[in-house]
Amino acid sequence: xxxxxxxxxxxxxxxxxxxxxxxxxxxxxxxxxxxxxxxxxxxxxxxxxxxxxxxxxxxxxxxxxxxxxxxxxxxxxxxxxxxxxxxxxxxxxxxxxxxxxxxxxxxxxxxxxxxxxxxxxxxxxxxxxxxxxxxxxxxxxxxxxxxxxxxxxxxxxxxxxxxxxxxxxxxxxxxxxxxxxxxxxxxxxxxxxxxxxxxxxxxxxxxxxxxxxxxxxxxxxxxxxxxxxxxxxxxxxxxxxxxxxxxxxxxxxxxxxxxxxxxxxxxxxxxxxxxxxxxxxxxxxxxxxxxxxxxxxxxxxxxxxxxxxxxxxxxxxxxxxxxxxxxxxxxxxxxxxxxxxxxxxxxxxxxxxxxxxxxxxxxxxxxxxxxxxxxxxxxxxxxxxxxxxxxxxxxxxxxxxxxxxxxxxxxxxxxxxxxxxxxxxxxxxxxxxxxxxxxxxxxx
Amino acid sequence: xxxxxxxxxxxxxxxxxxxxxxxxxxxxxxxxxxxxxxxxxxxxxxxxxxxxxxxxxxxxxxxxxxxxxxxxxxxxxxxxxxxxxxxxxxxxxxxxxxxxxxxxxxxxxxxxxxxxxxxxxxxxxxxxxxxxxxxxxxxxxxxxxxxxxxxxxxxxxxxxxxxxxxxxxxxxxxxxxxxxxxxxxxxxxxxxxxxxxxxxxxxxxx
Amino acid sequence: xxxxxxxxxxxxxxxxxxxxxxxxxxxxxxxxxxxxxxxxxxxxxxxxxxxxxxxxxxxxxxxxxxxxxxxxxxxxxxxxxxxxxxxxxxxxxxxxxxxxxxxxxxxxxxxxxxxxxxxxxxxxxxxxxxxxxxxxxxxxxxxxxxxxxxxxxxxxxxxxxxxxxxxxxxxxxxxxxxxxxxxx
Numbered sequence: 135x136x137x138x139x140x141x142x143x144x145x146x147x148x149x150x151x152x153x154x155x156x157x158x159x160x161x162x163x164x165x166x167x168x169x170x171x172x173x174x175x176x177x178x179x180x181x182x183x184x185x186x187x188x189x190x191x192x193x194x195x196x197x198x199x200x201x202x203x204x205x206x207x208x209x210x211x212x213x214x215x216x217x218x219x220x221x222x223x224x225x226x227x228x229x230x231x232x233x234x235x236x237x238x239x240x241x242x243x244x245x246x247x248x249x250x251x252x253x254x255x256x257x258x259x260x261x262x263x264x265x266x267x268x269x270x271x272x273x274x275x276x277x278x279x280x281x282x283x284x285x286x287x288x289x290x291x292x293x294x295x296x297x298x299x300x301x302x303x304x305x306x307x308x309x310x311x312x313x314x315x316x317x318x319x320x321x322x323x324x325x326x327x328x329x330x331x332x333x334x335x336x337x338x339x340x341x342x343x344x345x346x347x348x349x350x351x352x353x354x355x356x357x358x359x360x361x362x363x364x365x366x367x368x369x370x371x372x373x374x375x376x377x378x379x380x381x382x383x384x385x386x387x388x389x390x391x392x393x394x395x396x397x398x399x400x401x402x403x404x405x406x407x408x409x410x411x412x413x414x415x416x417x418x419x420x421x422x423x424x425x426x427x428x429x430x431x432x433x434x435x436x437x438x439x440x441x442x443x444x445x446x447x448x449x450x451x452x453x454x455x456x457x458x459x460x461x462x463x464x465x466x467x468x469x470x471x472x473x474x475x476x477x478x479x480x481x482x483x484x485x486x487x488x489x490x491x492x493x494x495x496x497x498x499x500x501x502x503x504x505x506x507x508x509x510x511x512x513x514x515x516x517x518x519x520x521x522x523x524x525x526x527x528x529x530x531x532x533x534x535x536x537x538x539x540x541x542x543x544x545x546x547x548x549x550x551x552x553x554x555x556x557x558x559x560x561x562x563x564x565x566x567x568x569x570x571x572x573x574x575x576x577x578x
Numbered sequence: 579x580x581x582x583x584x585x586x587x588x589x590x591x592x593x594x595x596x597x598x599x600x601x602x603x604x605x606x607x608x609x610x611x612x613x614x615x616x617x618x619x620x621x622x623x624x625x626x627x628x629x630x631x632x633x634x635x636x637x638x639x640x641x642x643x644x645x646x647x648x649x650x651x652x653x654x655x656x657x658x659x660x661x662x663x664x665x666x667x668x669x670x671x672x673x674x675x676x677x678x679x680x681x682x683x684x685x686x687x688x689x690x691x692x693x694x695x696x697x698x699x700x701x702x703x704x705x706x707x708x709x710x711x712x713x714x715x716x717x718x719x720x721x722x723x724x725x726x727x728x729x730x731x732x733x734x735x736x737x738x739x740x741x742x743x744x745x746x747x748x749x750x751x752x753x754x755x756x757x758x759x760x761x762x763x764x765x766x767x768x769x770x771x772x773x774x775x776x777x778x779x780x781x782x783x784x
Numbered sequence: 785x786x787x788x789x790x791x792x793x794x795x796x797x798x799x800x801x802x803x804x805x806x807x808x809x810x811x812x813x814x815x816x817x818x819x820x821x822x823x824x825x826x827x828x829x830x831x832x833x834x835x836x837x838x839x840x841x842x843x844x845x846x847x848x849x850x851x852x853x854x855x856x857x858x859x860x861x862x863x864x865x866x867x868x869x870x871x872x873x874x875x876x877x878x879x880x881x882x883x884x885x886x887x888x889x890x891x892x893x894x895x896x897x898x899x900x901x902x903x904x905x906x907x908x909x910x911x912x913x914x915x916x917x918x919x920x921x922x923x924x925x926x927x928x929x930x931x932x933x934x935x936x937x938x939x940x941x942x943x944x945x946x947x948x949x950x951x952x953x954x955x956x957x958x959x960x961x962x963x964x965x966x967x968x
Binding site for chain 2: 862863890891895896897898901959960961
Binding site for chain 2: 207211215219220251254394401402514521523535538540578
């Protein structure tokens with residue numbers, strides 16, 4: 135027998151461990167048969183094409199039935215919460231946007247809302263800034279759900295949805311780029327408002343994009359809704375009823391697919407969500423298919439909100455987008471010029487040529503930042519995956535004392551075991567895809 | 579806002595000095611629905627005065643500082659009493675205040691009542707030398723991972739937790755990275771002719 | 785004069801090295817190895833708008849044994865580092881590594897306890913791609929530059945010679961912090 139470095143077994147205190155990284159299957163199955171034990175533990179990930187990033191699943195199988203499912207996480211732990219403690223409050227936005235990288239705007243908004251709560255300026259945020267925040271959040275919801283459909287489809291063997299989904303996602307990302315200068319990780323929402331106003335012609339282009347997307351959403355809808363293969367892979371799969379959701383603290387589409395119309399945008403409105411007409415989508419099937427339908431329905435609601443935002447933006451044309459308090463507001467007016475985004479020339483002229491005080495002020499607030507009164511605050515937004523909550527603690531300094539994110543992905547991923555145990559191994563993929571965890575958010 | 583305070587050092591080269599905040603108990607009336615919560619809890623739980631160390635209302639939020647011995651009882655009442663009904667616990671956030679001698683480690687539990695559409699925060703503080711808090715997994719099962727994370731990052735031991743192991747860091751990691759006495763880490767960055775120190779060694783603007 | 789003159793039309797001459805380089809660069813199979821934000825942009829690169837299949841590279845392999853290009857897309861944590869190295873070791877040679885984004889190249893903005901400060905601490909990197917995250921166009925550009933690098937790769941003893949020379953040069957070079965330049 136030739137030596138195969140990849141297939142080997144060794145004795146440990148736990149018994150015999152087979153490392154199945156290669157080798158002859160017949161040999162391997164005879165060896166397993168010799169132990170008279172049916173139990174097989176399969177390690178899936180952290181590098182696996184259908185685990186949504188670097189999730190590791192440890193599945194105990196009896197035949198094809200999953201008897202125990204455990205998650206191994208932390209493979210993307212980035213220490214973002216600690217890093218923010220060494221930066222100013224404004225710079226914190228740049229870090230938190232990279233947590234749940236499919237929903238950057240939600241991370242930023244939740245973080246900024248908690249900072250504003252600490253500063254006591256929640257009601258001083260200009261209306262136009264609030265409208266822009268809502269618009270960006272809803273656009274982000276579309277782009278996030280699109281990745282969910284695309285990768286979810288890919289994981290279940292449907293290769294076409296990703297092409298439709300990413301086409302629509304690109305439409306949204308183009309808008310993001312036009313408004314903020316970046317496609318992802320924009321750091322666009324800032325404590326006190328937003329980094330800069332939307333460009334003059336953006337609103338009409340967003341309206342146009344909404345019209346286009348409303349038409350193109352139908353592609354994935356006709357492809358998947360009622361599709362018998364898709365239904366067989368998702369219907370009654372990953373079942374988690376309302377009681378399960380409540381006890382596990384699950385929020386977002388999973389909770390709404392269990393029939394609970396809980397949406398923070400409606401129940402605890404923030405950023406002026408009470409001024410918009412939209413519906414909370416629910417289904418009562420509690421399964422992966424229901425969650426898919428909820429997300430699909432939310433796309434249309436997001437478009438409705440974005441169109442109302444466009445109307446508000448037209449009405450509020452020229453209004454400020456940053457809090458009036460100059461001790462908090464970012465001093466530089468950013469603008470998009472030929473060489474990308476930067477400080478506006480008028481502002482540079484003022485601080486470099488005209489006003490020494492303006493230069494000092496600019497320097498102090500950019501390098502040192504503003505002080506935030508001591509205390510703690512919790513702010514939450516309804517992200518595409520559920521409640522994104524931020525617990526911020528300040529010691530009265532220019533940097534956060536502690537920033538903790540309550541990430542919906544982290545919390546919802548706990549329900550994997552409840553959804554998968556007792557089911558087939560193929561359904562694990564479907565269940566995890568329906569949770570739509572983003573490992574950047576889970577591990578932070 | 580700007581200007582000298584404290585040591586008078588505005589250059590920032592004094593190093594990173596962090597002082598934790600501690601606020602005293604708030605006076606009644608607390609405002610909003612907070613009085614109702616306090617009253618209902620007091621009625622449902624006779625040992626209220628022993629269990630609740632302080633009631634703090636700040637930034638429009640209610641925080642109950644709970645004695646760790648009574649934490650589980652308080653949690654059960656908050657969850658089960660029909661007038662309170664905090665069905666959801668939104669995790670645990672650990673905070674480390676090295677200056678608060680005897681109560682260095684805090685665990686913060688944001689609660690949510692969907693029935694009454696209310697929020698509440700529980701805070702438990704324990705000394706660094708005895709970092710034990712009873713687990714709340716029996717009350718809110720969703721706290722399982724959150725408590726493991728807080729253990730991983732802060733070293734708070736949740737008594738009664740069925741599998742209190744590291745969750746985010748590798749199993750053989752030494753120390754609890756998000757405590758204040760744990761350095762941020764990182765390595766100095768080399769540029770041509772200059773070295774930029776790791777962020778934790780840079781100057782502070784306090 | 786030479787051999788070229790005597791050949792019938794439709795025949796081209798080249799060296800084995802160039803032929804091997806051409807074949808290698810035109811059949812690059814990336815491993816689907818996504819870590820963080822950059823992985824989403826990597827996915828976007830394969831879809832309709834950017835269409836990586838124009839370069840014959842749209843088939844991302846789930847198994848590292850079938851792949852010869854590893855695109856490290858995202859931040860690499862200390863916990864993930866051994867896994868990354870194992871995947872790299874499982875890939876069949878010749879193989880290449882593309883460090884996509886600031887975090888994979890240098891640790892990026894996360895200079896802290898959790899993140900490896902550049903994947904070149906773990907695996908040899910052939911091409912670095914800046915950006916946070918880089919646009920799909922940038923990824924395509926990096927891949928095309930990598931193609932050039934691959935098609936110019938020497939074979940056999942020539943390659944061994946180059947590796948020796950590079951190694952010797954690297955050992956003789958001044959450490960970065962001793963180099964004086966614009967900042968000093």
